[in-house]
Amino acid sequence: MATESFVLKVTEVIEETADARSVVFEVPSELQETFAYTPGQFLTVAVPSDQTGLAARCYSLSSSPHSGRHQITVKRTVDGYASNWICDNLKAGDTLRLLPPSGIFTPKDVDADFLLFGGGSGITPVISIARTALEKGTGKVVLFYANRDQDSVIFARELTELSAEYAERFTVVHWLESVQGLPSEAGLQLFASYFTTYTAFCCGPAPFMKAVSTALRNLEFPRERRHQEKFVSLGGNPFGDVEEVLAAQATLAEADDADDEGEAEEPAFAGPVALEVELDGQQYAFDDWKGEEVLLEFLEKKGVQAPFSCREGNCSSCACVVLEGDLAMKHNDVLDKDDLADGIRLTCQGLPLTDTLKISYNG
Ligand code: FES
Structure with missing residues (x-):
């Protein structure tokens, strides 16, 4: 039995920064329901690979559901085969095989007040949540957005525009490592302490997420208002024949003695x-x-x-x-x-x- 995946056409590739590209897919009307999503979810993408046939990667949707758009944003990583392939090769008119949206990093109530943390390309699901909350919800949105330097800030212009349009409800705090160093746990805790009734979402590099998570726990944010997304890299092949996948999975399980x-x-x-x-x-x-x-x-x-x-x-x-x-x-x-x-x-x-x-x- 083959797993259910779909080939979609790329309609646009947008250069967001020197290292990041947004990829927009065309979803035909008969697949609209299958590809319906909530803000914060991701798509699983099959990137062609000479060595393994394909590499499967999960990329968060940076678009918001109410826009009718299906857009992922991908940032190059050192030695990241799939992200480099997308940034170097993909162009409008190409096709890619995808699994429908999934993931549990999603707000239950868009009318809530949100405290959002994005680190680098971790902004991708976070901006989807922010835009949805601002355009479809009624609460306040505060975003702490950490980057290496000014040139690596993805969606800088859109965030400025949203801040102007929703001046009463949206605040963005940019944190640049080149200027301020890495954000500390104590600093993050002080920042979050002003918003302890908000619902928190965090996505970014592991040390950043760990610092935010500790800060929120110290402030006794209840579990239902504390969410974090982990970037994942898939070792198996969710697009192939199920038997093949299970065999590959068994091999991986044997090699993995993690507790x-x-x-x-x-x-x-x-x-x-x-x-x-x-x-x-x-x-x-x-x-x-x-x-x-x-x-x-x-x-x-x-x-x-x-x-x-x-x-x-x-x-x-x-x-x-x-x-x-x-x-x-x-x-x-x-x-x-x-x-x-x-x-x-x-x-x-x-x-x-x-x-x-x-x-x-x-x-
Ligand atoms: S399918 Fe990924 S954790 Fe189960």
Whole structure:
């Protein structure tokens, strides 16, 4: 069975900075529903590769859903094959194979007040949230945006324009490493301390996200108002034949002895599970899952169009919320302790722990 991916045409490639390009896709009317998204979500892109056939990468949508546009923004990274290929080769009229939007770095209520942190190209999902909140919501938006230097600020002009248009509701604080050095945890905490009732979203390099996360925890931001997005690089091939992907995944799993949050090798419960699933307004019920395969594969066998991207426990595209019972995970490189405490689990890694299980994909 082939995974469901789609070939879309590139209508525009925009040079945002010397190192960053935005890529706009044309989504035909018959795929509009499949490619509907919420601000903060990402697309999984297949970049052609001489060595491996293709390289799969997740790139956040920098456009906002209400614009009707599907735009990702990609920044070169040193030795980053896919980002360099996109920046060097992609042009209007080309086509790329994509998986539909996914991800859980999304606001539940666009009318909330938002405290946003973007580091470098981490601005990509953050500007989608900011623009949506300003144009469709009613709350205030504060953005702390850190960059290496002035020339590396992506969307500088648009942010200035939004600040002018929404002067009463939008504040941007630019932080330039070339001028101020790296932002410190204490400095970030002082900044955030003025906005402790806001809902926080953070995306950027790992040290930046760690500093922001610590600052917000110190200020006792509750879990439901603290969100962070991790950049992911996919080792497997979510575009290929499922059997091939599973074989590659097994090899990767053997090589990976990481001891991450909430992981388990074997199901603790081996009998048939009474399973209820809520997905896109539909209810499914099964009574014959024995944990011989992970939950995502079981649902696929049953014909359920469950979301996924990496199949490796790296991206959270397949995340569900456990409403009743529990699910162990073979590998988890994306959910933290708080996510687990909220009942979030990765179905691509999910094995049964209880004889009844009720999950929802609707968050
Ligand atoms: S599909 Fe990426 S974590 Fe499950």
